[in-house]
Amino acid sequence: MDPVLLIKAALMGVVEGLTEFLPISSTGHLILAGSLLDFTGETAKVFDVAIQTGAMFAVVWQYRQRLLATVRGVASDPVAQRFVRNVFVAFLPAAFLGLTLGQLVKAHLFKPVPVALAFIVGGIAILIVERWHHKRFGERDLEGTRRARVETVDDMGTLDALKVGLLQCLALIPGTSRSGATIIGAMTLGFSRRCAAEFSFYLGIPTLMAAGAYSVWKQRDALHLHDLPMFAVGLVVSFFSALLCIRWLIRYVATHDFKVFAWYRIAFGLIVLATAYGGIVNWSA
Numbered sequence: 001m002d003p004v005l006l007i008k009a010a011l012m013g014v015v016e017g018l019t020e021f022l023p024i025s026s027t028g029h030l031i032l033a034g035s036l037l038d039f040t041g042e043t044a045k046v047f048d049v050a051i052q053t054g055a056m057f058a059v060v061w062q063y064r065q066r067l068l069a070t071v072r073g074v075a076s077d078p079v080a081q082r083f084v085r086n087v088f089v090a091f092l093p094a095a096f097l098g099l100t101l102g103q104l105v106k107a108h109l110f111k112p113v114p115v116a117l118a119f120i121v122g123g124i125a126i127l128i129v130e131r132w133h134h135k136r137f138g139e140r141d142l143e144g145t146r147r148a149r150v151e152t153v154d155d156m157g158t159l160d161a162l163k164v165g166l167l168q169c170l171a172l173i174p175g176t177s178r179s180g181a182t183i184i185g186a187m188t189l190g191f192s193r194r195c196a197a198e199f200s201f202y203l204g205i206p207t208l209m210a211a212g213a214y215s216v217w218k219q220r221d222a223l224h225l226h227d228l229p230m231f232a233v234g235l236v237v238s239f240f241s242a243l244l245c246i247r248w249l250i251r252y253v254a255t256h257d258f259k260v261f262a263w264y265r266i267a268f269g270l271i272v273l274a275t276a277y278g279g280i281v282n283w284s285a
Contacts, residue, residue: 006233008039013051013234017241020055020208021201021249023126023180023261024268028115031174032272035112036281042222045110049215050231054238056208059201061239062246079154083202086156090165090199091206097169098211105172113276118175119269126262129184134257149190153199163189164199168207175269178207184258193253201246 015033019026030048034040039047060067073080150156167185171178179200186196216223275281 005230008037009047009230009233010237011037012039012047013054013237014241016048016051016234017055017058017238017243018245020052020238020242021059021179021197021204021245023122023177023183023258024265025115025119025122025171025175025177025180026052026055027171028119028175028177031110031115032112042219043227046215046219046223047227047231047234050212051234051238052208053212054235055242056205056212058239058242058246059205062243063198063201082156083153085158086153086161086199087202087206089158090161090168090203091210093162093165094168094172094207095210097172098214101172105174110174112272114173115175116269116272116276118173119265119272122176122180123262123265123269126180126184126258126265129188130257130259130262133187148192148195150186150195151192152195153202155195156199160189160191164203168203178204180261193257194250197249197253 012030012033015029016026019029027048034044034048070080070083074084150160164182164186167181168178170176170181170185182200182203183193183196186199187193191199272281
């Protein structure tokens, strides 16, 4: 295996792990990073989706005690049963739309300029939601002195889960951000910041696992045995970088809002558009 290709795979793994659970779009960053690194083509597209499984395993490891308790209690514990039901209900809308519209979206929107536009629109949406949230709660939601309608994952109802699942469908548009759609969207539904972030993590387990497995199966003819080291490097690196990101984000949401990510999205999107139309960077899908 070409060592340069393995280095590129590792860099893409870092990008995936650090962006998957932040409201800044991992898919968008992977598309843009792939363009800069000349890491493109059908195999690269499968790679981008497949290494999301590494980030998913980071969630499994971080919340292994909760997940093990859920598995053990799912047959008799109402809390465990409600948790499994909510994650499953939230997963269904994106699974259905992903199967029906996935190829259409990839054909037309998996390009740097549409991604950049989605970055900007998503950033503006976060600023609007944060302004509304601060007007409603002030700083009290960050300090924990005023309870949100849905304070923890165990407070969620089935309708709450369905609404978050519908919001996750927005992430089919590359650059929108699955985490951004679910976390910021859940906040508008009355979730606390921590609850919104944690449910987004949990929802990522079936979503990322299904997306990775489906993509690999769909494009299996484009894959070869000599691609295995590249995929292995991407998966391992994405796991460790995602684990660091998850632990950091849990601490961050306790005392901060998401405005910094909104401004980052807007600035990054504008830079991509300016360099693309100015001919400074040849952003190629």
